[in-house]
Amino acid sequence: MRRDRFIPDPSLSRTEMEQLQREVAAAARFEDDLDVTVHDIERGDALVAGVDQAFLPNRDPQQAISAIVVLRGDEVVERAYAVTDLSIPYVPGLLSFREGGPILAAFEELEAEPDVLVFDGSGRIHFRQAGLATHLGVILDAPSVGVAKSLLCGTPRSSVDGLPQGAKVAIEADDSMDAPAGEVVGYAYQSRQYPNSRSINPLYVSPGHRVSAETAVDLVAACGGDYKLPEPTRLADAYADEVKHSLADKND
Numbered sequence: 001m002r003r004d005r006f007i008p009d010p011s012l013s014r015t016e017m018e019q020l021q022r023e024v025a026a027a028a029r030f031e032d033d034l035d036v037t038v039h040d041i042e043r044g045d046a047l048v049a050g051v052d053q054a055f056l057p058n059r060d061p062q063q064a065i066s067a068i069v070v071l072r073g074d075e076v077v078e079r080a081y082a083v084t085d086l087s088i089p090y091v092p093g094l095l096s097f098r099e100g101g102p103i104l105a106a107f108e109e110l111e112a113e114p115d116v117l118v119f120d121g122s123g124r125i126h127f128r129q130a131g132l133a134t135h136l137g138v139i140l141d142a143p144s145v146g147v148a149k150s151l152l153c154g155t156p157r158s159s160v161d162g163l164p165q166g167a168k169v170a171i172e173a174d175d176s177m178d179a180p181a182g183e184v185v186g187y188a189y190q191s192r193q194y195p196n197s198r199s200i201n202p203l204y205v206s207p208g209h210r211v212s213a214e215t216a217v218d219l220v221a222a223c224g225g226d227y228k229l230p231e232p233t234r235l236a237d238a239y240a241d242e243v244k245h246s247l248a249d250k251n252d
Contacts, residue, residue: 001141002139002140002141003027003138003139003141004139006020006023006024006027006135006138006139007100007101007104007139008020008096008097008100008101008135009097010087010088010097010098010101011087012097014091014094017094017097018094018128021094021096021126021128021129021130021135022128022130022178024130024134024135024138025124025128025129025130025134025178027138028124028129028130028134028137028138028208028209029209029210030124030129030207030209030211030212030213031210031211031212032210032211032212032215033143033210033211034115034116034143034210034211034215035115036115036116038215038218038219038221038222039222040115041116041219041222041223042222042224043073044072044073044074044075045072045073046072046115046116047070047071047072047077047112047113047114047115047116048070048071048072048114048115048116048117048118048219048223048232049068049069049070049071049110049112049114049116049117049118049232050068050069050070050071050118050120050230050231050232050233050234050235050236050237051066051067051068051103051106051117051118051119051120051136051233051236052067052119052120052233052236052237052239052240053065053066053067053099053102053103053120053240054067054237054240054241054243054244055086055244056083056244056247056248061085061086061087062085062086063083063084063085063086064083064084064085064086064099064102065081065082065083065240065243065244065247066081066082066083066084066099066102066103066105066106066240067079067080067081067106067236067237067239067240067243068080068081068106068107068109068110068236069232069235069236069239070110070112070114070232071223071231071232071235074231076235077112078110078111078112079239080106080107080109080110080111081106081109081239081240081243082102082105082106082108082109083243083247084101084102084105086098086099086102092152093126093127093128093152095121095122095131095132096130096131096132096135096136099121099132100132100135100136100139103132103136104136104139107140114142115143116142116143116144116145116211116219117133117136117137117140117142117143117144117145117208118133118144118145118147118219118220118223118230118232118233119132119133119136119137119144119145119146119147119208119233120147120148120229120233120236120237121133121146121147121148122134122146122148122152122204122206123137123144123145123146123186123205123206123207123208123209123216124146124179124185124186124206124207124208124213125146125148125151125152125153125154125171125185125186125204125206126152126153126177126206127152127153127176127177127178128177128178129177129178129179129185131146131148131152131206131208132146133145133146133147133206133207133208133209134146134207134208134209136208137208137209137210138209141209141210142209142210143208143209143210143211144207144208144209144210144211145205145206145207145208145211145216145219145220146186146205146206146207146208146216147203147204147205147220147229147230147233148203148204148205148206149201149203149204150201150204151171151188151204152204153174153176153177154171154172154173154174154176154177154185154186155171155172155174156169156170156171156172156188157169157170157171157172160188160190160201160202161199162199163188163190163193163202164190164193165190165191165192165193166190166221167189167190167202168187168188168189168190168217169187169188169202170184170186170187170213171184171185171186171187171188171204171206172184172185173185184213185206185213186204186205186206186207186213186216186217187204187205187206187213187214187216187217188202188203188204188205189202189203189204189205189217189220189221190202190203191203191220191221191228191229191230192227192228200228203220203228203229203230205217205220
């Protein structure tokens with residue numbers, strides 16, 4: 001059941017937004033509460049939804065295309081999207097108030113009931129432990145994982161430079177976060193390294209809701225694919241761009 005009391009309202013003040021995020025974090029469960037396993041995902045016996053967004057340029061107000069692609073193994077089960085207005089600019093740490101509403105609009109178009117949600121954005125690796133994946137995961141009460149391309153906060157336990165493919169390094173909470181200092185809030189995960197090319201930076205994986213940090217990175221690894229991004233979010237990114245170009249062509 002959707003928990004509408006946590007829906008991100010972009011009209012709130014910054015103080016009110018941060019307070020809501022703390023309430024979201026208090027409602028989040030950063031331990032495993034899933035109906036499927038990592039092996040189910042590897043065998044193609046689970047539905048995994050990738051969530052990403054693109055933005056339509058030269059619109060006033062600016063608009064977001066929120067895209068969801070649901071996979072069962074290598075099979076695309078469903079794709080859905082929504083186009084919605086954006087009412088506030090991007091503010092680090094408050095992404096869900098800009099993009100959360102548009103993403104919820106896309107979920108309203110979705111018929112499938114995914115077992116796991118994988119977001120392009122942070123989960124618990126967040127100043128108030130309530131990144132996009134946590135905020136939306138709590139609202140939808142669904143197991144969710146955040147996969148970010150850069151580290152918002154927290155400290156790696158060891159260097160993440162030049163990691164071999166498959167390596168992971170724990171990310172500990174630091175004094176910029178509400179989480180207890182030193183607690184593992186996610187992992188740097190080296191999903192791919194390619195021969196004869198410069199070193200590729202890792203992904204930063206963290207639990208959103210109903211998933212532990214350790215399981216979150218295992219779920220991302222199980223999603224596979226031939227690219228740096230896990231296949232669900234890579235396909236959601238491609239679908240968002242596809243819709244973006246289609247809408248741009250209609251307006252030409």
